[in-house]
Amino acid sequence: xxxxxxxxxxxxxxxxxxxxxxxxxxxxxxxxxxxxxxxxxxxxxxxxxxxxxxxxxxxxxxxxxxxxxxxxxxxxxxxxxxxxxxxxxxxxxxxxxxxxxxxxxxxxxxxxxxxxxxxxxxxxxxxxxxxxxxxxxxxxxxxxxxxxxxxxxxxxxxxxxxxxxxxxxxxxxxxxxxxxxxxxxxxxxxxxxxxxxxxxxxxxxxxxxxxxxxx
Numbered sequence: 001x002x003x004x005x006x007x008x009x010x011x012x013x014x015x016x017x018x019x020x021x022x023x024x025x026x027x028x029x030x031x032x033x034x035x036x037x038x039x040x041x042x043x044x045x046x047x048x049x050x051x052x053x054x055x056x057x058x059x060x061x062x063x064x065x066x067x068x069x070x071x072x073x074x075x076x077x078x079x080x081x082x083x084x085x086x087x088x089x090x091x092x093x094x095x096x097x098x099x100x101x102x103x104x105x106x107x108x109x110x111x112x113x114x115x116x117x118x119x120x121x122x123x124x125x126x127x128x129x130x131x132x133x134x135x136x137x138x139x140x141x142x143x144x145x146x147x148x149x150x151x152x153x154x155x156x157x158x159x160x161x162x163x164x165x166x167x168x169x170x171x172x173x174x175x176x177x178x179x180x181x182x183x184x185x186x187x188x189x190x191x192x193x194x195x196x197x198x199x200x201x202x203x204x205x206x207x208x209x210x211x212x213x214x215x
Contacts, residue, residue: 003192004212005030005063006205007174008054009045010144010196016050019200020057026206027213030063030084032174032194037068040092041141048077055081063194065113065174067140068092072099079106087111087134090118100129111172115140116148120158128167132192133158137185138175144197147176152188159189179211186215 006028011019023031033054036045045067055062061084066074071088072095078086086103090112093099103110109131112123116136123133135154138145155171162169173185174194182193193212202208 002186002190002213002215003029003170004199004209005032005172005192005194006199006209007032007034007194007196009034010200012200016054017057020054022205024057024059026209028060028209029192029213030061031058032063032065032196035064035066035068036141040069040089041067043141048081051081055083061085063087063111063172063192065111065134066092067113072102075099075102075106075108079108083108085109085111085132087113087132089113089115089140090122091115097126097129100126113140116150120154120161123158124161127161127165127169130169132170132172134172134174134194136175137173137177137181140175145175147178147181151175152184155185155188155190177212182212183215 034045036043038044063085064078064083065087069092086108088099100110111132111134112130113134116139137148137151158171170191171189172192173190177193177195178198199205199208
């Protein structure tokens, strides 16, 4: 069964409580939270006041994705939220191994994200220490972008690396995940689908989540 992590970025921020209640009712596995700082990516999303409010209401594990510089500064605060996964960008962490260790020491699972132009080979020496790799299938910073086709081959290369190393690392993909791309991603080896607009703009979001999980 494919895991589904709907992206809060596409929710209705005037009615977040309603959308989170929908997530709670649904078969969604996790809730994906994109934190952007306007420095690492050209956009600002939301910070800890929103994260804390969401954490107080959401019954699903929180999949927190930091698109920010120096994410290591926020390990303890993220753990305090009760987050299940703290996901940091390879491109933002000078000492990635240390950051992954700090995330684990704080009691969370550690995810590492790669931008579209970053090859999976950069993770060869750390893949065994990482719980999940998130491949961005759009350039990070904005929702609703067109899927980058090379992601399919990238997933396949990462799946081969994980199998060759004998790891249990999950593969997550975020960006342009919808009815046409999702089956191809799962076939290529993806474990977790992040989907924003496709879920939250759906007339039947709970059914959309169910359909993605069934892939």
